[in-house]
Amino acid sequence: MAGTPEKRGKWFLLLAGILFSVIFVMSFALGKYPVSPGELIHVLWGKLTGAPKDWPDDIELVIFKIRMPRILAGALIGAGLASAGAAYQGLFRNPMVSPDVLGASAGAGFGAALSLLLGLGFAMVSINAFICGLLAVIVAYLISTKVKQNPTLGMVLAGIMISSLFSSGTSYIKLIADPNNTLPLITYWLMGSISSIRVSELKAACIPILFGMLVLFIMRWKMNLVAVGEDEARSMGVNMNFMRVVIVAAATLISSACVSISGMIGWVGLVIPHFSRMAVGNDYRIMLPMSMLMGAGFLMVVDNFARLIATQEIPIGILTAFVGAPFFLYLILKRGDTI
């Protein structure tokens, strides 16, 4: 392709945008109750323009009540986790880092498991997951401030420790949970699923997720400098203390909110930023929006698989790796030099 990598990146971004839109619309048509593309466009167009209703009730029910929440959730969570992962990787200058590195996921998982054990309602499960996720990160962050020489490394180490602490807590809860009803519930939740997401949860979670993504998007240029390293960034006029707090806060807000409504969906935050880097390079000005689009598209596709493959829904957290890992391995084998 002609032109500089900068121009090429913009074309790729446009392409990803188109692909995202196609997947988004297509996803409405896919599922146990097939809706033909013609019907789908007719209904969507009718809803958009406010035309009089001339389609059967069950089509509307399937499209707007059953499929729309999970499609929107897939797009939102995919974009959120991917951008949070991209931000963490830049901040910690480590491509192996994912949104759960500071313990957000482990904390949220613990919060959810505890709430399920106590038999709380779904809203409380989400709220507790969110609170525990944030709590884990705040504790990890406070510990890391004691590490003067290398605060970034301190943060990662503290995060790993906090994660394992919360994970053991979760394991203990599973041990004492009633194996007939509570345990399967916890296990299923921890696997990650967006099949049963309700519009009210989606509404509540979209505020922190979109807000966090907006903050990261505004910061996208400065993230380039952050990713180069602490000393160099500061010598180029970046206030690292401020950036560290803002990036950690925004990315944590996103990942906790995602985990709180969907359970643990691993993999997206770790690998989608890599796909994005391979496609458009490292410049966060293009790489970050690219990650968002790819993450959203990827999770919608995987969710389509989740509801099509077997008669019983497969938790999406299992499928993300099944679909993504072979593809990623293929990319390593084919273009190992550019990773």
Place this chain on the structure above:
Amino acid sequence: MKLTVTDLGFSYKNQETLKHVNFSADTRQCVCLLGENGAGKTTLFRCILGLLGGYQGQILIDGADCRHKSVKERARLISYIPQANLPTFNYTVFQTVLMGTNPLMDTFHTPGNKERKLVYEKLELLGITHLAQRGYANLSGGERQLVLIARALVQDSDILIMDEPTANLDYGNQFRIMEKVKKLAGQGYLILLSTHNPEHALLFADQVLVLKEHSIIKSGSPKDVLGSKMIQDIYGIKVELKNISTESGMVPVFVPCLDR
């Protein structure tokens, strides 16, 4: 522009790294800092760059104290050229140099055409325009060092601090980089660099600083400072200073006196 360091002291925890460091330097000067490993060269640089807080004494630029300047104000005055290590993320040369425009812009601005032009200007100046779209990690050590210099020039500050710019470079690149550095000093920059090669100081420095036992024990022109006695003091090795006649005049060199 004048950089003055008065009575600078710094301790890591209880370990004193710098004490009573005094020197001053002007633009159009290439200042070489010599000292054995662990003498505190990097600490001194980090203090001047504002990367280490909590130092004693003063660091003044044109008489104004740097202590309370914001990171951005400081970036407009001093830029930093680190050692050209392998980066985590392989940015292109253009993207790398573009980062230097950060302190020139308002907080939420991203680089536009003006900044792009500036980048190409400096790449041109250093003769590396052809590398613009290459990945930084795929370059040789010497090319990487030039890219980092270009990034510092884009920053448009008068003081450049270089941490061992010739470390990890081959013999030829060491001299090519030092010649470029010397030329930049002539164009109006103040360049403060650390080096482990006293001959570089001898050949290229306008002023030499010797850091030993946490403070600057001697400063002045290379001829005055760098005798064989001083080299033995710094590095604990016996050398003789010889002037050798070459095509381009007399060149001073150190010859180590090794046991035979």
